[in-house]
Amino acid sequence: MKKIMMGDEAVARGAYEYGITFAAAYPGTPSTEIIENIAKYKEIYSEWAPNEKVAVEAAIGASIAGARSLAAMKHVGLNVAADPLFTFAYTGVNGGCVIVTADDPGMHSSQNEQDNRYYAKFAKIPMLEPSDSQECKDFVGYALDISEKYDTPVLLRLTTRVSHGKGVVELGERQNVEMKPYKKDIPKYVMVPANAQKRHVVVEERLKALRQLSEEISINRIEWNDREIGIITSGISYLYVKEVFGDEVSILKLGMTYPLPSELIKKFAEGVKKLYVVEELEPYIEEHVKSLGIKVIGKEILPIVGELNPGIIRKAIKGEELEHISVDTKVPGRPPMLCAGCPHRGVFYVLKKKRVPVLGDIGCYTLGAAPPLEAIDTCVCMGASVSGSHGFQKANEHKGRKQKTFSVIGDSTFFHSGITGLINIVYNKGNAVPIILDNRITAMTGHQHNPGTGKTLMGEEAPEIDIAKLSEAIGVKRVRVVDPFNLKEVENAVDEAVNTDDTMVIIAKGPCALIPPKPQGECRIDQDKCKKCGLCLRLGCPAISKKDGIFSIDPDQCTGCTVCMQVCPFDAIEKVR
Amino acid sequence: MQEVKSILMVGVGGQGTILASNVLAEGLLKNGYDVKMSEVHGMSQRGGSVNTQIRFGEKVYSPVIEVGAADVIVAFEKMEAVRWLNYLKKDGVVIVNTVEIPPLSVLISKEEYPKNLIEEISKSVKTIAVDADKIAESLGNIKAQNIVLLGVLVKYLGLQGIDWEEVIKNNVPQKFVELNTNAFRKGLEVI
Incomplete structure (x- = not known):
């Protein structure tokens, strides 16, 4: 049976067909739909983790127990999960394990456009890069086979256009994969120095074998056509190259991009007159090709910033542009904005009025930086508001500047990595004031549950973690829960915070306006x-x-x-x- | 089987471009076309400018349409038609919903909503203007404007032979099937 599937959905289908037992993720565009779709298969146990580090660590546990497992995240999520990943590379797996990173070239919904292919090289684990939805599904199967055969986690790297692109997928049946037996193996799984030193040797040996695999694996293939031009490419860029050139040029299509197949690259380079690398973002493949002493054209004609598309490639290599319509009328921009009835609006209004520094975080409330509110001062990464506000406040205090610093962070982001910042404020006797914008859902990524909502990914009832009690338990002296739609209440709490030296947390608790049923009022x-x-x-x-x-x-x-x-x-x- | 056709649907977050494109893609797949699509989720959906791209034919590579390559732009909102017009082929067509959705800068009187957009567009390209909101409203729910526009598109592409009503049934909740089927039929009658 054939079905049109989004790349993320096809990864989920792959997880189902190739016998994955355990999957975990933290939501993040463009990766969110992977585990949302996995949750539709009751054969797989799946869960939202509070952050990506926890998701990867849980997947590691499931793998060591003997199950095929998966963890999915957006590119910046892998920064959070990098710590377990690098050592998981040393221990290796028991059941196969796939770590999915969905990068966001062009930053449709991200704070940077880092190229996560370097993580594979850095952590010394194999990486596969699908080009379309069918490959998304198939490559989960390849990844699990490689993972188990070579005893290594495997990175599956998608980009926005692969994750959210849709294409036709041929569906198959679920393979019945038995849990592997678990055997205690301290030298393999306990990474104290004496064991880790030996495991690093294993990692280097494994890399040699993986280099050989990369030369032979069918997903690294040459399409010989006219030999005047040869293009090395991977992922979505392959489809753009095919769109522009069809069968006019020879192509080395790389599905496995770490380790890169040096011999295959040499053979291809020798077979063509002019060699190009077409890749989005960093010159990752290009650097490798150049390191082999091969002359190649890449980033000198293709942008390092933003997404590629067929038009950019056409212009860069063929020097051609398609004719198109143009009109002189300029239309106003249409940036995203906080919805009508959003519980964040009133809090931002009060904060702007008070003229206090407000360190922001990752979520819908980052839109509080847009005019006319312009109520936040920073946005760096998940959790950086609470911890950053502490540093901001301490530095000011140390140099005699008196000004109260605030931070705003959503409920899900607070669970992700705001808690440690709050502990830091209490421990180091700071008094920057976190305002937790508790809208009872993970809103920006499309309403996912989190530890505060009382529901799990699989739809079961769960304990609601109480942010007020948690703050008290950490040792926060003043915890104020306010109604964000009551401006007087918000303002009183902000004034109290400005005027006290006690540690204080404000929880603005009001549901996202998009949680059904839509609030009825006028x-x-x-x-x-x-x-x-x-x-x-x-x-x-x-x-x-x-x-x-x-x-x-x-x-x-x-x-x-x-x-x-x-x-x-x-x-x-x-x-x- | 014909050469690859590229359809660009543009609008404002919340207007239902994704549902319309899903119905289109499923119908095309069932009739033997290779189909690729691209859409953007996440931040832009909070009232921002959105687009969905659909390409179909015997064999489709890129899910993304480049500047100057769209056969049809279906604009769910007037200003969005202008914003994306450079994606259209010289001989392409714009199907445009005549509704105005002002962005925040217009709401707060910082900028003006541009005037005479339809006239402006039709000066340079074949334009089919449809008051899809009004048609949908007459059927009882303004939200079905997306399926009205889909009906217009299907008629323009000459794809009436596909059982679209069956596809619509598969893609909308039971209680909205009749509304959307009627919206689709009304769309077919526009041209």
Whole structure:
């Protein structure tokens, strides 16, 4: 049977067909749909982990127990999980283990566009790179076979266009893969120096065998056509090259990109007149080809920044551009924004009013940096708001600058890596103030459950981790839970925090406006009372607009959250239902 | 089997471009076409500009459409049609929903929503303007505008031979099947 599948969905299908027993992930675009789809197969135990490190460590445990396992994450998630990954490379596996990284060239929904292919080389583990959905499924099978045969975790590297691209996939049956027996093996699994020193030797021997495999494996293949031009490529770039050149040029298509097949590359280079490497982001393959003493054209004509597409390749290699329509009319940009009824809006409004530094984090609330709110000062990585605010505050204090520092972090991000920052504040007697924007869901990635929501990935009831009690247990002196739709309450808590030297946490607890059922309510502007001061527009609510001098609220979008009502100094806004 | 066709659907997060493209892709697959699609999830969906790309034919490589390569742009919103117009082939066609969804900068009066966009577009390219929101609203739910536009597209591409109503049934919740089937039929009648 054939089905159109997203790349992520096809990885999930591969997990099913190739007998994976355990899968874990933390959501992150473009990887989220992998485990969401795995969860549809009841034959696989799957779970959301609080972060990527925990997901990989759990997959390691499952592998050592004897099960085929998988952990999935976005590119920056692998930074979080790098610690276990590098040592897992030494211990090797029992049941096969696939670590999926979904990179985001072009940063559609990310804070950087790091090229995670270097992780395979750095950690010395094999890497496969599928080009389309069919390969996404098939390569899970190759990865598991390689993992078990060579006793190593395998990195499966996708990019946004592979993860979220859709193509036709031929479905198969699930293989019945038995759990392997577990045998205690201290020299293999306990990485104390004496054992690790021996395991590093094993890793180097394994690499030799994997280099040989890379020369022979069928997913590294040459398509000989005209020999004037030869192109080495992998992943999505292969499809772009085929789009531009079809069967006009010779292609070395690499499905296994670590270790790279040096002999195959040499053979290919000798067989063509002019050699190119076409790859997105870093000159990863190009550097290797050059290290073999082969002349090759790559990043001098192709961009290192952003995504490739067929047009860029066409222009760079063929010097051609497609004719296209152009119009002179300039249209305003349409950046994403906080939804009408979003619980973050009121908190940002208050923080902006107080003119305090606010270190931000990763989630919908990063949109609080956009005009007109412009309420956050930084966004670095998951968890960096809480820990960063501590450093910000301490440095200021040490040099006699008196200013309270705040941070904003979502519930899921707090569980991911905000907790350790909070422990640091308490331990080091800081008093920067984390505001936990607890909207009861992992919103930005599309509403995934987390340790605070009371539900698991597989839909079971679970204990709700109570952020207020957790903060108290850590030793925070003042814990204030506020309603983010009540501006006075938020403001009082912020004022209290500004004026105390105690450690303090504010939890702004209000559900994401998109959690069904959609909140039903409506505010309306009384045109007789409206003085057209424009304060309500400073909320950046998509339901409020000014047209031809008249301020109004779109009843279809309004949720009746009343934040604008509280902002209006003339009582011109009323709640009508 | 014909050469590869490229359809670019553009709109605003929440307008249902992904559902429309899923229905299109499934129908095409069932009728023996190779199909590739690309869409963007995540941050841009919070009211931002979104696009879904569908390519079909005997053998499709790239899931991504390059500038100057789209046969049809289906714009769910007027301004988005202009934003993506350079993706269209010289002899391509734009199917555009005449609705205006102002971005935040327009809502807060920092910028103006550009005027006469349809006239502007139709000066340079064949344009089919459809008041899909109004048609959907007359059927009882404005949200079905995406399937109205799909109907227009199917008619334009001459793909009426495919059992689209069956595909729609597979892709929408039971209680919305009738609405969407009617929306699709209305779309077919537009041109």
